[in-house]
Each structure stands twice: as C-alpha cells, then as structure tokens.
Amino acid sequence: MKRIGVLTGGGDAAGMNPALRAVVRTAWRHKAEVIGIRRGWLGLAEGTYETMTAGSVSGILGQGGTILRTFRYPEFATDEGTAPVAKTIKELKLDGMVVIGGDGSFRGATKLTKEFGLPVVGVPATIDNDIPGTDISIGFDTALNIAIEAVDKVRDTATSHGRIFVIEVMGREYGLLAAQTAIATGAEEVLLPEIPFDMNDLARRIKDGYARGKQHAIIVVAEGAGKASYITFELQERLQRGVRMVVLGHVQRGGAPSGYDRILASRLGHHATELLFEGKHGIMVGLVANKLTTSSLEKKGKVSPKSVLRDAKLMEYLV
Numbered sequence: 001m002k003r004i005g006v007l008t009g010g011g012d013a014a015g016m017n018p019a020l021r022a023v024v025r026t027a028w029r030h031k032a033e034v035i036g037i038r039r040g041w042l043g044l045a046e047g048t049y050e051t052m053t054a055g056s057v058s059g060i061l062g063q064g065g066t067i068l069r070t071f072r073y074p075e076f077a078t079d080e081g082t083a084p085v086a087k088t089i090k091e092l093k094l095d096g097m098v099v100i101g102g103d104g105s106f107r108g109a110t111k112l113t114k115e116f117g118l119p120v121v122g123v124p125a126t127i128d129n130d131i132p133g134t135d136i137s138i139g140f141d142t143a144l145n146i147a148i149e150a151v152d153k154v155r156d157t158a159t160s161h162g163r164i165f166v167i168e169v170m171g172r173e174y175g176l177l178a179a180q181t182a183i184a185t186g187a188e189e190v191l192l193p194e195i196p197f198d199m200n201d202l203a204r205r206i207k208d209g210y211a212r213g214k215q216h217a218i219i220v221v222a223e224g225a226g227k228a229s230y231i232t233f234e235l236q237e238r239l240q241r242g243v244r245m246v247v248l249g250h251v252q253r254g255g256a257p258s259g260y261d262r263i264l265a266s267r268l269g270h271h272a273t274e275l276l277f278e279g280k281h282g283i284m285v286g287l288v289a290n291k292l293t294t295s296s297l298e299k300k301g302k303v304s305p306k307s308v309l310r311d312a313k314l315m316e317y318l319v
C-alpha cells in the first residue's frame, strides 16, 4: 500500500484529531503517503485534499473538533453526488482509506468499496455512541463529561431557588448520553427515547419529591425523547409553577478531548491503519469488553437498547 486517504465525516466529535494523528503516524511507519481529504465526503466531491506528513498532525492531540474539518453530505447517496467523488478517487490513485465518523460516514464508506473497489476501514467517532460493533465511540466520554459539568452547575442554581429544570442532552435517537448524564449528576428524572413516559406521572413524581423535602428537580431529557420546550410547557401547565429549561446542544461536541478519548482514539486509529496495511477492509474497528475488535462496515443495523435499559434500571434505585 503506497498511498492511503483519510477523512473525518458527519458530526464532529472530540477525539477525531488524535484518531487522525494515529492514522497518519502509523501510515508513515509503513512509508506510505497519506492524503487528508478536507470536509468529509464533500472534499472528495470537490477535490480538496492535502498531503499529510507526520509533522502535519503535531500538536493536535488535545484539540477539539477536526483539523480536516467535516461536512454533512447526504448527496453522496445520489448519482449526482457520486460522480465527482469517483473522479477524485481515480485522480488520487488511493490504495485504501480510513474513514473516521459515524453511521452516515460508514454508509458512504460501504459505497466507496462497492462502487469503486476502494478498501476502507472505519473508526467509530460520534458523541451519540450509537454504532453497533463497539462498546464506546470516540467523543462520547468527552461529551458526557461536558454534560455532567453543565448539569452540576445548573443544580447549584436550581437548589438556591428551589426550581425545576428541564435539561436537554444530545444523542439523536439513542438515550445513552442522557441516561449516563442523569446517573452521574444525581438527576431526579431522565426521559429516554427507549422508554415511553407519561407527563401526568412525571408531574406527580416531581410534586411528591418537593413534598418529601427535595430542594430542586432536575429532569434530563434525551433529544430523541422530546424537545425540552415541549416538556417544560407541559410541566408548567400541570404544576402551575415556573419551570426553567436548558438545551446543552453543540456545547457537548466541542472542547478538548478527555484523556479517555485521546487514548481510545489513538488505539482505534492505529489499529484501523494496521489492518488496512494487512489487507483487511470492509470493516470497522471497535472496543468490546476492553479488547480491540472488528465488525462488518456494511451490516451495521440499529444499535441495541440494552445499555440504555440497564442504565435506566439503575436510575430507578438511585433517585
């Protein structure tokens, strides 16, 4: 393998930079040329890329975001979007590619392999941690710690005023980020897409909590379970008192990667590149039971709700 490509795709996640660093430095050990594609699949369509050396990734280990930048590029699924990508791939004469991203990026990667015969290895990076084939994806730990810090701060003011707060956490259709934020912050309630909830029951439990002497109520809501604005309005109606709302949003995607994410990203980026040089492809690397593993890139399917249900059960005992 003489020349490999690397890109970061989908929503950025803290840890993409250390993963990229590991890919570039590992490929350099194999004396291969590395082409960094800018802005994900869009960079392949527009032909924007750069040659990367071991020095191009100096000092990025602790940087948030992705120096290669990223882009949501759903056009890649269409014929019009694919044609310019094919042109760049031909031009670049790549022998393989490492794709760092989430499930959308892996659908693109599968397309690259199927339509252009390009060997691809995927590295899971998304704050949602919703990719089957790994216990944890790059960026989840950092986002969780950001959410915890934010909820801890909100709790201080909630207690001072005796207030109710609804705090919306990202995670798309998967509730793990919200469930673990709730456990780690001692929230009174968590609303998850995996578990139906009743607004009247929720209002009753909050009322009961105050009656038992609670000084505040923190309700963590996963974005996939409902909008914080809706939950806030419905609670105000039922409780006939003010309810405050915080949407954490993209704050969770930024900032320096945690120590855990730096190490996870370095391990996964290195492993993916080694496998590509061993001639393995059509796979995603992952960490399962603390061991480096691989799974098929193509047959990803939907993530199991098992971990979320486990954490929701734990919450029942802790409130």
Ligand code: F6P
Pocket: 011, 072, 102, 126, 127, 128, 170, 171, 172, 223, 253
């Ligand atoms: O997939 C990561 C994620 O941050 C989700 O949690 C969220 O729903 C989505 O991306 C937001 O996407 P965008 O950055 O395109 O608004």
